[in-house]
Amino acid sequence: MLRLSEKVALITGGAGGIGQAAARIFTGEGAKVVLVDRDEASLQSVVSSIGEDKASYVVADVTQPEQAEGYVKAAIERWGGVDIYLANAGIEGIVSPIPDYPFDMFDQVMAVNVRGVWLGLKYVIPAMRERGGGSIVITSSTAGIGGTAGMSAYTTSKHAVIGMMRTAAIECAPMGIRVNTVNPAPIETRMMRSLEEMRVAAADDSEVTVERTKKAYSARIPLQRYGDPEEVAKLMLFLASDDSSYCTGGVYMVDGGRSAGSP
Numbered sequence: 001m002l003r004l005s006e007k008v009a010l011i012t013g014g015a016g017g018i019g020q021a022a023a024r025i026f027t028g029e030g031a032k033v034v035l036v037d038r039d040e041a042s043l044q045s046v047v048s049s050i051g052e053d054k055a056s057y058v059v060a061d062v063t064q065p066e067q068a069e070g071y072v073k074a075a076i077e078r079w080g081g082v083d084i085y086l087a088n089a090g091i092e093g094i095v096s097p098i099p100d101y102p103f104d105m106f107d108q109v110m111a112v113n114v115r116g117v118w119l120g121l122k123y124v125i126p127a128m129r130e131r132g133g134g135s136i137v138i139t140s141s142t143a144g145i146g147g148t149a150g151m152s153a154y155t156t157s158k159h160a161v162i163g164m165m166r167t168a169a170i171e172c173a174p175m176g177i178r179v180n181t182v183n184p185a186p187i188e189t190r191m192m193r194s195l196e197e198m199r200v201a202a203a204d205d206s207e208v209t210v211e212r213t214k215k216a217y218s219a220r221i222p223l224q225r226y227g228d229p230e231e232v233a234k235l236m237l238f239l240a241s242d243d244s245s246y247c248t249g250g251v252y253m254v255d256g257g258r259s260a261g262s263p
Contacts (some may be wrong), residue, residue: 121168
């Protein structure tokens, strides 16, 4: 039997690497999915590749209340409800020391990575309650359990969603709604390419290259490599499915052992 048969999954950040991987794995397990992002061309491409009989999309800014409410309503109208919410939309901001970090960039990162998750919860929880329960999976990061130099906004945001998850898990348990975070280490996605390039630019040293920066990141991971989006999505599948029926309020690492070692 398919693990997500007759389930409806709402995935923010649906145009990104992890969001796309989750959409394909979830639909492969029987779910109908609604992908949410601002990149309509990428959303169209993903839905086309999966099939409109299994997937649909909504172009939305997750930081705006009316748009968050709108994507939940769209899922209900298209597929009948919401059983799984993957709060996956996120941005990395820039690499800069705290004294030099721009006010507007800090606010933007917090708006997408924290306010966006909170707004999703605000409108998804009542919809899930109507269905008799569900599973919420929030994408945090290894940056959510430790410090990262030059990334004050991102690190703060990923710590914040763990606290939000724990509160939501307590509030939602009586409704039959489980809430957990997934915390990836570096994953082969656009975000890591962006971070590598910013690290190179900040070094202002011709010997510091993207390749060497990636090698340095990988060296701090016991498995000595970045993860693939599908490896994150498979953990999300476990938490979304009934296989994790006794799992709520948890922080689940998918990091190649990164969190087991020293900073």
